Amino acid sequence: MESAKIMNFNEKKKISLYSVGVNLVLSIIKIIGGTISGSAALTADGVHSLSDLAASLSVYAGIIISNKKSKLFPHGLYKVENLVALVSAFAIFFAGYEIAKDVLFGEAEPMKNLLVAVTVIGLTVLITYLYSRWEKTKAIELNSPSLLADAEHIKTDFYTAIVVLVGVLGQYFGYPIIEKLAVVIVIYFIFHSGFEILKEAIKVLLDASLDYDSIEKVKKIVEQNSEVNKIIQITGRNAGSYKFVQLDLDIKTDSLKEAHAIAHQIEDDIKKSMPFVEKVVIHFQ
Numbered sequence: 001m002e003s004a005k006i007m008n009f010n011e012k013k014k015i016s017l018y019s020v021g022v023n024l025v026l027s028i029i030k031i032i033g034g035t036i037s038g039s040a041a042l043t044a045d046g047v048h049s050l051s052d053l054a055a056s057l058s059v060y061a062g063i064i065i066s067n068k069k070s071k072l073f074p075h076g077l078y079k080v081e082n083l084v085a086l087v088s089a090f091a092i093f094f095a096g097y098e099i100a101k102d103v104l105f106g107e108a109e110p111m112k113n114l115l116v117a118v119t120v121i122g123l124t125v126l127i128t129y130l131y132s133r134w135e136k137t138k139a140i141e142l143n144s145p146s147l148l149a150d151a152e153h154i155k156t157d158f159y160t161a162i163v164v165l166v167g168v169l170g171q172y173f174g175y176p177i178i179e180k181l182a183v184v185i186v187i188y189f190i191f192h193s194g195f196e197i198l199k200e201a202i203k204v205l206l207d208a209s210l211d212y213d214s215i216e217k218v219k220k221i222v223e224q225n226s227e228v229n230k231i232i233q234i235t236g237r238n239a240g241s242y243k244f245v246q247l248d249l250d251i252k253t254d255s256l257k258e259a260h261a262i263a264h265q266i267e268d269d270i271k272k273s274m275p276f277v278e279k280v281v282i283h284f285q
């Protein structure tokens with residue numbers, strides 16, 4: 001179990017560093033491409049990628065901090081990951097606002113080099129599409145809210161790139177209104193994804209109950225133990241990538257020693273089939 005946790009941590013650290021690299025590359029090619037081509041939308045999107053770079057650096061920091069053990073925080077710093085997801089939700093809202101401001105109310109200028117703009121956008125579409133899909137699969141595998149939030153954000157960057165492409169073509173062919181209409185659609189995507197991340201983060205930070213599926217899974221495992229008479233209550237909460245479970249059970253024995261052994265058995269069974277369960281607390285009646 002301990003080695004699985006270390007692997008989970010190393011994997012998350014590695015992926016969050018990849019995100020820093022992806023955003024660094026995107027910022028550089030968009031700002032250079034936007035300047036050479038004379039596309040204000042592409043340059044604005046490059047500035048947005050710079051704010052993503054800052055956000056991905058904070059995800060990286062969040063993953064490292066959440067793994068630290070500390071006397072001041074005896075229950076662990078797991079929720080730092082959810083806190084980082086919360087901050088990245090606001091980074092998404094801010095990016096949406098920036099795009100709206102730049103493209104809807106910015107000055108339209110003629111296009112100098114369409115090929116450069118289209119090439120940079122093509123690269124952006126490819127990178128963001130493939131990377132967000134890969135990162136989402138990994139985030140679900142590792143049960144990591146901050147990586148999932150990052151993957152969702154990079155997916156919105158994919159939509160943004162498509163809108164910038166439509167805007168660039170509109171600008172090139174002399175229809176700046178197309179650019180403005182497309183931007184409205186993207187802003188909807190951006191705010192929607194920001195809101196979803198915000199909702200999840202707040203639920204976990206306020207200790208909302210463990211999801212129904214997890215509780216049902218725990219129930220099935222406990223019911224298989226022949227020493228258990230009755231399950232009185234199952235409660236639980238999330239923190240970061242981990243789940244904490246609390247059980248109130250009526251068991252067959254009166255012996256403290258046997259009860260202790262049963263508790264260990266149940267905890268092992270749960271942790272074996274639910275790798276993200278960090279702790280099981282059992283009360284006997």
Ligand SMILES: [Zn+2]
Pocket residue numbers: 048049052095153154156157
């Ligand atoms: Zn972004």
